[in-house]
Amino acid sequence: MPNFRDEAPINPWSARLPAALLTLALALTACSTSAGQTRDDGRLLVLTTFTVIADMARNVADGRVEVASLTRPGAEIHGYEPTPDDLVRGQGADLILENGLGLEAWFAQFTERVQAPTAVLSEGIETIPISSGGYEGEPNPHAWMSPDNAHTYVDNIRDALTGLDPQGEAVYAEAAQDYKARISEVGEYLETELAGVPDSSRALVTCEGAFSYLARDAALTEMYLWPVNAETQSAPQQTVAVTEFVRDNRVPAVFCESTVNDGVQRSVAREAGARMGRTLYVDSLSEEDGPVPTYLDLLRHDAEAIVSGLKGGAT
Template sequence: MISRRLLLSVAALSALMALSAAPASAETLKVVASFTVLADVVKQVGGDHVHVTSLVGPNGDPHEFEPSPADAKNLKAAEVTFVSGEGLEGWMDRLITASGYKGKPVTVSEGISTRTMEEDGKTITDPHVWNSPVNVKVWVANIEKALSSADPADAAAFKANAEKYTRKLDELNAYAHSKFDAIADDRRKVLTSHDAFGYFGREYKVSFLAPLGLSTESEASAADVAKLIDQIKSEHVKAYFFENSNDPRLVKQVAKATGAEPGGELYVESLSDAKGPAPTYEKMFRYNVDQLATAMAKSS
């Protein structure tokens, strides 16, 4: 009778042979992304081959972010780091210096046709490129290239993931057009907390009025607020939205003075937590489109 020990030895040998026959795969890449929206897109392209840490957490403001020692530790350990760029992450250079990180962050917004605006007498590039899925397709191409360079063994997987996600972004763009194209041009106007929907507005011909500029760190003067109130009244803007990542008090003050009705909360530069309505970029974008389209339809 075959002994129990012999059976165990045979089983162990079979397991070792199976492991040796399996194709070798690269280790999971340690990746850092500057904020949640970008982190999710990196996950979509990287799949199981990446472990992504977002420096700014859910519902966090990437403009006013204050890095912690834990953030410095995560950055130093990263094999690849991604930022959106265009002035969004003003704190990143300081964090790189403090952490001792030796790499160079990949700027995923390179190649996007950016928009500029005048703010406090200066011409500023709008960093909120992700609010158009057309721009996120550029992100995806840049992310795929960087991940494939860092992990050539898994380049085919990154390419397949990127192609699949790009098709999803095309679907999101078509979905938004189907919603807004049916609304009269003069009704595509809303009030928001700060000027973060420029690319969304450019793509879908929606006008966003905001008391704050491109950064939530800016402050609106009394004269600017008064001018905005007059504009909202004259253009008959009917709905206002506040944002998950910043203080809603100013936009509520403007809305009260104009009679604009609340349309709800938008996710502009930060995802929600897992239990919220916008835990991924895809869900965030669809949620925002639905909220905005519903409010505009009511005012028509």
């Protein structure tokens, strides 16, 4: 079951909302729609902290509730700063879904100003600790990047929606089962396509350390320039270590994520004689007309980019 609570725990990357914003929010939320109220079309409102889990929730909800993301496509989620409008929307929500594991550095203070219950979608995940960058021992928050872990997310969404709307239990259960089957297809593709990659080249080298869970699923060695997007640049010694790793293991391609600057990684590729792989997506979906408008598109895009890069295909 997801972890329902009224207040989020303090996390090590917690950011403080500006005092003026909190003051304004108090005035705005006083006149906002009360939680528990249905929309004009009769549906309840479920908010999520970012676009990836919003899409997952829509697939499980199957239209029975309205689902909206607080952050927009392309937003950097770690250090996001909620707006007064976000706080108004939160006050009018019936449920808010978050990733947890310290991903949403702003969420604890956000929930102090809203009355909606929350559910943590990473509840029950076997976490992987971060091993560098000053966050040693903290759980890597990017658990949704694993198709295996995504099943836990879907189950937690199903349970959270059923708790909110018991009459929709059968709908949520059926939609969740179908959605998990489609997610599994991506994991099976990745495993099959990477089977022939030599052990020495079975490495996923990225800008951010956001692929620990996917790398574990696919039996890939993970290397990265910095542990989380909160980092503004890679430490020189880490850049050297990544470059030497890529060169020594003849890793054919390195990658970077859509929400960060890829300049350092391009330098690594040049120095190590590797190619720059296709852009990977992690923290955010694209707009509807972009390359990854849904979570399944994101998983498929990243899987195909990794396979192409490590097998020497076109980038």
